[in-house]
Structures are given as C-alpha cells and as structure tokens.
Amino acid sequence: xxxxxLEPPAVGEPAPRRRQATRQKLTAHRRKEALxxxxxxxxxxxxxxxxxxxxxxxxxxxxxxxWDSFTAPVWVGLDNYITLLxxxxxxxxxxxxxxxxxxxxxxxxxxxxxxxANLLNKKVRFRKLFRTLVYLPHLIPIVAVALIFQMVFAxxxxxxxxxxxxxxIDGPNWLMDASWVKPALILMSLxxxxxxxxxxxxxxxxxxxxxxEAAEIDGASGFRQFxxxxxxxxxxVIFFNLIMGIIGSFQVFAQVFILTGGGPDNASQMAVxxxxxxxxxxxxxxxxxxxxxxxxxxIMAFTALAFATSGRWVFYESEVRQ
Amino acid sequence: xxxxxxxxxxxxxxxxxxxxxxxxxxSAFRSGPLTYGLLVILxxxxxxxxxxxxxxxxxxxxxxxxxxxSILPRDFEFxxxxxxxxxxxxxxxxxxxxxxxxxxxxxxQVLSSSLVxxxxxxxxxxxxxxxxxxxxxxxxxxxxxxxxxxxxxFSQLGWIDTFLPLIVPQFFSNAFNIFLVRQFVTRIxxxxxxxxxxxxxxxxxxxxxxxxxxxxxILIAIAIFTLTAxxxxxxxxxIYINSEDKMPLALGVQYLTSTSQELQTPPWNLIxxxxxxxxxxxxxxxxFGQRYMYEMxxxxxxxxxx
Numbered sequence: 001x002x003x004x005x006l007e008p009p010a011v012g013e014p015a016p017r018r019r020q021a022t023r024q025k026l027t028a029h030r031r032k033e034a035l036x037x038x039x040x041x042x043x044x045x046x047x048x049x050x051x052x053x054x055x056x057x058x059x060x061x062x063x064x065x066x067w068d069s070f071t072a073p074v075w076v077g078l079d080n081y082i083t084l085l086x087x088x089x090x091x092x093x094x095x096x097x098x099x100x101x102x103x104x105x106x107x108x109x110x111x112x113x114x115x116x117a118n119l120l121n122k123k124v125r126f127r128k129l130f131r132t133l134v135y136l137p138h139l140i141p142i143v144a145v146a147l148i149f150q151m152v153f154a155x156x157x158x159x160x161x162x163x164x165x166x167x168x169i170d171g172p173n174w175l176m177d178a179s180w181v182k183p184a185l186i187l188m189s190l191x192x193x194x195x196x197x198x199x200x201x202x203x204x205x206x207x208x209x210x211x212x213e214a215a216e217i218d219g220a221s222g223f224r225q226f227x228x229x230x231x232x233x234x235x236x237v238i239f240f241n242l243i244m245g246i247i248g249s250f251q252v253f254a255q256v257f258i259l260t261g262g263g264p265d266n267a268s269q270m271a272v273x274x275x276x277x278x279x280x281x282x283x284x285x286x287x288x289x290x291x292x293x294x295x296x297x298x299i300m301a302f303t304a305l306a307f308a309t310s311g312r313w314v315f316y317e318s319e320v321r322q
Numbered sequence: 323x324x325x326x327x328x329x330x331x332x333x334x335x336x337x338x339x340x341x342x343x344x345x346x347x348x349s350a351f352r353s354g355p356l357t358y359g360l361l362v363i364l365x366x367x368x369x370x371x372x373x374x375x376x377x378x379x380x381x382x383x384x385x386x387x388x389x390x391x392s393i394l395p396r397d398f399e400f401x402x403x404x405x406x407x408x409x410x411x412x413x414x415x416x417x418x419x420x421x422x423x424x425x426x427x428x429x430x431q432v433l434s435s436s437l438v439x440x441x442x443x444x445x446x447x448x449x450x451x452x453x454x455x456x457x458x459x460x461x462x463x464x465x466x467x468x469x470x471x472x473x474x475x476f477s478q479l480g481w482i483d484t485f486l487p488l489i490v491p492q493f494f495s496n497a498f499n500i501f502l503v504r505q506f507v508t509r510i511x512x513x514x515x516x517x518x519x520x521x522x523x524x525x526x527x528x529x530x531x532x533x534x535x536x537x538x539x540i541l542i543a544i545a546i547f548t549l550t551a552x553x554x555x556x557x558x559x560x561i562y563i564n565s566e567d568k569m570p571l572a573l574g575v576q577y578l579t580s581t582s583q584e585l586q587t588p589p590w591n592l593i594x595x596x597x598x599x600x601x602x603x604x605x606x607x608x609x610f611g612q613r614y615m616y617e618m619x620x621x622x623x624x625x626x627x628x
Contacts, residue, residue: 030446032525033445033446033447033525034445034446034447034448036441036445036525036526037441037445037446037447037450038447040437040438040440040441040445040525040529041437041438041441041442041453043434043437043438043493043494043495044434044438044457044494044495044500046494047434047491047493047494047495047496048456048460048494050475050494051468051472051475051491051494052460052463052468054471054475055467055468055470055471055472055475056463056467056468056471058471058474059467059468059470059471062470062471069473069474069477116364119357119360119361119364120361121351122350122351122352122353122357123347123351123352123353124353124357124358124361129365130361130365133365133368133369134364134365134368136368136369136372136605137368137371137372139601139604139605139608140597140600140601140604141550141553141554141572141600141601141604142554142556143554143556143572143573143575143576143597143600144575144597144598144600144601146576147575147576147579147593147594147596147597148371148372148374148375148594148597149371150579151374151375151378151391151590151594152371152374154389154391156389157389157390157391157392159370159371159374159393162393191368191371194368209348212348212349212350212351213348215350216348216349216350222349222350225349225350226350229350230350247464250464251464251465251466253556253557254556254557257556257560258556258576258579272466275466275469276557276560276561279469279470279473280473280561285470285474288470289470292464292466292467292469292470293467295464295466296463296464296466296467299464300462303462
C-alpha cells in the first residue's frame with residue numbers, strides 16, 4: 001500500500017493498463033525491498049555461519065574425536081562422553097561444584113538484591129547515595145573483583161576475617177580451605193548483587209499504589225504486604241534474573257581462574273575453567289568439546305526447568321486468573 | 323487520618339495554593355530507624371572492599387611486603403599511581419590496547435547491529451520471520467560451544483596474538499543487540515519512512531538519514547554495553563593474546579600477580595592501582611551513560627519476560 005502512494009496517478013491512461021503497470025512496479029519494488037533486506041542482514045548471516053553455525057557443527061564433530069589441534073582428528077565415537085561421565089577423576093566433582101555455586105549464589109543473590117530493593121523503595125533520605133553505594137560493585141570488571149577479593153579473603157589482614165574476629169570468630173583461610181573456597185566464591189558473587197537491585201527497583205516503581213492502599217485497609221502487615229503485593233508483581237523481573245543468573249553462573253570462569261586455579265584439591269574447579277584447561281593447556285580439543293556440549297545440555301535443562309515451573313509462580317498483569 | 327476527610331471539602335483547590343491534604347505515606351513506604359540502620363550497615367559492607375582497595379593502592383612497598391594492610395589507608399604513597407608504569411610490564415600499552423579493542427568493538431557492534439536491526443524492523447522479505455526466530459534462538463547458545471572451533475579458525479587465519487579475533491566478530495553484530503535495535507525502531511512511526519520515501523529516499527537513504535539519527539539512544543546503550551564487556555573481557559585475551567605488549571589491561575593486571583614470583587609477595591599496591599585503572603573508566607562511563615543503560619535494561623527485561 002505504501003508503494004501505490006509513491007506512484008503519482010498517471011492521468012489519462014486507461015484504468016486496466018494502469019493497474020497492471022502498478023502491480024509490476026509493486027512487485028519490482030517488493031523484490032528490491034527483499035533484496036535490500038538480505039543485503040542489510042548479511043553481516044549477521046555471515047557472522048552466524050562463520051562464527052556460530054559452522055563452529056557448532058565442527059564442535060559436535062570434534063566432541064566425537066581425539067584432537068590436539070596440530071594433527072588430524074581421530075574419530076573415537078562416544079568415548080569422550082563415556083569417559084567424562086563414568087571415568088574422569090574430576091568431571092563429576094566439577095559439575096557438582098558448578099551446580100553448587102550456581103544454585104546457591106543465584107537465589108541468594110536474588111534474595112539480597114530484593115531485600116535491598118525493598119529497603120530503597122521506601123521513603124528514605126540519601127536514597128541516591130545508598131543506591132549508588134550498593135550498585136557500585138556491580139560496575140567493577142570481574143578481573144578487578146577477583147583481585148580485590150584475593151585481598152578481602154586474606155586470612156590475617158583481610159577485612160572479612162578482621163570483621164569476624166570482632167565478633168569472636170576465627171575466620172578460615174578462605175581460598176586455601178577446601179570446605180570454604182566455594183562459600184568464598186559465593187560471597188564474592190553477592191558483593192555484585194546490587195546490579196539486580198536496580199532492575200527490581202524499576203519494577204517496584206511500576207506497581208500501582210492502589211494495591212498497597214487496599215492492603216493497608218485490609219490491615220495487612222508490612223511483611224504481608226511485601227509477600228502478597230510486591231513479590232507477586234515482581235515475579236516477571238525475578239524470573240528473568242533467575243534464568244540469566246543461572247546461565248551466567250554456570251559459565252563462571254575468571255573468578256576461579258584468577259583466585260584459586262580450581263584448587264585446593266579441585267574443590268573450586270568449575271566447568272568452564274576445566275574446559276579451558278583441557279583445550280588450551282593440555283590441547284585435548286575433542287575432550288574439551290565434549291565438556292562444552294555437556295555443559296550446554298545442563299544449562300538448557302535448568303533453563304527449561306525455570307520456564308516449565310514459571311507458570312506456577314510468575315504473575316503477569318495481563319493474565320486472567322481463574 | 324487526613325486522608326479520611328469528607329470528600330466535599332477536599333476538592334476545588336483555591337488559586338492553586340491550597341491543595342487537598344496529602345495522604346500520609348503508606349506503611350509499605352514508611353521508613354524507620356530500622357530501615358536506616360540496615361541501609362547503613364549494608365552500604366558499609368558493599369563499600370568496605372572498595373575502601374580497602376584504595377588503602378592498599380596507597381600503601382608503601384614495605385607495608386605490603388610485611389602484610390601490614392589496614393582497611394583505612396595508613397600510607398599515602400600517591401607515587402604508586404606513577405610507579406605502576408615503571409614495572410617490568412608495559413602497563414601503558416595495556417591501557418592503549420584495552421582502548422583500541424573496546425572502541426573498535428563498540429564501533430563494529432553499532433554499525434552492524436543498527437543495519438541488521440533496522441532491516442528486521444522495517445523491510446519486508448520472504449523468510450524474515452523464521453530468520454528472526456533463528457536470531458533469537460542463537461541467544462541461548464553459550465560461547466563455550468564455539469570457543470574451540472573459533473580458536474582453530476583464527477589460528478588458520480594466522481590471527482593468534484593479534485587483536486583481530488577479539489574485534490572482527492564484533493563487526494557481524496550479535497543477537498541481543500539486533501533485538502534491541504529492532505524493538506527500538508518498531509516504536510518509530512512508519513509514516514516517517516513513507517514521507518521520506520515520497521521525498522525520494524531509497525531504503526539505504528531512509529536508514530542512514532532518517533532512522534539512524536533517531537536510533538542514537540539505543541546505539542549509545544549498545545556502544546556502552548560493548549565497551550564495558552570488551553574492556554572487562556578476560557577469557558578472550560587469555561586465549562588469543564600471548565605477548566605482553568599486546569595484552570589489554572584486564573589480562574595485564576592479572577599478569578602482574580603471576581610474573582613477580584621472584585618476590586616474596588606480589589606488588590599488591592601496584593596491582594590494586596591497576597584494578598583502579600581497570601574499574602574507574604567503567605564507573606565514569608556508567609555515570610554519563612546511565613540513562614541509556616536504563617532504557618536498555620528495560621528492553622532487556624521485557625525481552626526475557628515475553
């Protein structure tokens with residue numbers, strides 16, 4: 001319809017011929033438009049084929065081979081997967097570590113950011129200052145965060161153990177102790193939880209005040225108002241953060257690589273650092289590819305789980321409740 | 323109480339001055355000493371590591387090597403901020419490399435994503451819908467899947483130990499940015515395109531002269547997002563960069579901790595200065611770009627929810 005508007009009405013021409021000419025013009029115009037579309041999206045198409053689809057297919061193939069990246073790959077069938085799942089000395093432990101880290105740090109981070117957002121959503125003085133202080137750690141690049149926390153976790157001079165000493169607790173040697181190294185990494189992730197707070201605050205801003213008025217008239221307590229009004233209204237944001245958080249935390253790398261190198265005794269070794277070691281340290285490219293695909297399946301499974309259960313607890317405004 | 327005043331007296335404000343009495347704050351938004359107490363404690367917890375960083379960065383070498391660190395600064399060795407450029411590592415080059423990588427990546431993403439996003443928002447073509455579905459689906463694929471084959475591709479091209487494996491892929495756009503641009507352009511009234519087309523602009527003209535200038539907010543958001551992501555990227559440089567003079571700061575600062583093995587303790591004061599150099603630009607960029615990032619957060623939020 002746009003194209004017809006472009007045609008100045010040809011005066012004096014017989015009607016049928018004019019319509020035919022227009023249609024021809026129109027299809028030519030359409031063809032040009034389609035051509036332009038494919039020309040415009042060609043960067044994505046090329047990138048998709050060269051950097052994603054091609055590598056993905058190659059990666060599937062590699063996961064069935066033994067390959068050191070210098071000589072030709074040797075087909076080994078399912079061997080890499082079987083070894084990983086049944087015979088690898090650390091892989092199961094590594095996946096356990098990764099799940100432990102992800103499934104504790106993500107929900108805990110959500111609780112912390114929700115708690116802070118709820119505080120900041122009240123009428124408080126210096127709100128902007130508090131918000132900035134809480135958000136600031138989120139802006140620090142992860143490499144710097146890891147280096148900073150190497151100091152924070154220092155057994156003697158570190159502020160964490162100094163604070164614990166104040167209340168009479170003899171803090172552990174966080175990064176050198178197999179039972180404390182994962183909680184240490186989780187604590188570190190909580191330091192950046194303020195990032196979620198900003199999203200939640202934006203969500204809280206959108207909750208109609210009438211809901212709180214009604215709740216107050218009904219005599220609902222502060223906690224009850226949070227649980228019955230704020231939380232349900234925020235579930236879409238929480239749901240989004242949950243999925244993104246799980247996907248992201250399963251891919252944790254720099255923290256582990258810099259702070260612990262996976263140690264002690266592989267207590268903090270995670271999936272991606274292990275993949276990195278296998279591929280780029282030992283040149284087990286086939287084995288590394290198999291790790292990547294198992295990781296992919298696990299991430300997908302958790303994402304699917306989050307989606308599948310979301311119907312039970314995510315509330316959308318537009319939803320008609322029965 | 324005042325909110326309960328009978329209706330007839332409340333309305334009809336006289337001469338703009340007298341408004342109906344403000345209802346008191348709802349209990350959900352009321353703050354007490356507990357609120358402030360919790361906020362102060364939490365802010366302190368979040369801030370202490372940052373103060374500690376500054377304290378270490380200002381410490382003298384002897385304070386560091388004897389492990390006498392404290393949360394509040396004891397020394398004020400501002401010379402550390404100069405000394406970091408006099409180590410055995412080319413810290414000046416680290417900074418320059420980071421800027422080159424981050425800025426060219428941002429340029430690549432802005433150019434490619436705006437073009438592709440515009441096409442998906444405006445141009446009609448057979449196969450567009452399934453293609454867009456593919457774009458969205460690619461967001462789910464973790465980077466680790468393609469890491470090993472990409473390494474092979476780039477090593478075949480002879481690009482190892484150059485910036486190219488980090489920068490070049492950014493010129494082919496990414497799914498998330500395409501999605502953001504498409505959402506943004508869809509909100510621009512189509513009548514503007516029609517008017518421009520009557521004025522004789524072709525598709526490229528409409529893109530370059532009409533839509534592109536109007537896309538500025540979302541393109542700034544994409545530029546900021548790419549800048550911060552590439553500035554902080556650790557794994558990419560770790561895989562592809564070997565020589566010290568080509569390392570970006572994120573890799574170089576970490577390298578500071580591992581190269582000084584002959585010393586008893588790494589030069590933590592200089593490492594913390596490096597961490598400040600790594601962090602400060604991100605804080606500054608956020609400060610000036612936060613309204614654009616806010617817009618992007620909102621679109622991102624709706625991307626996940628729908």
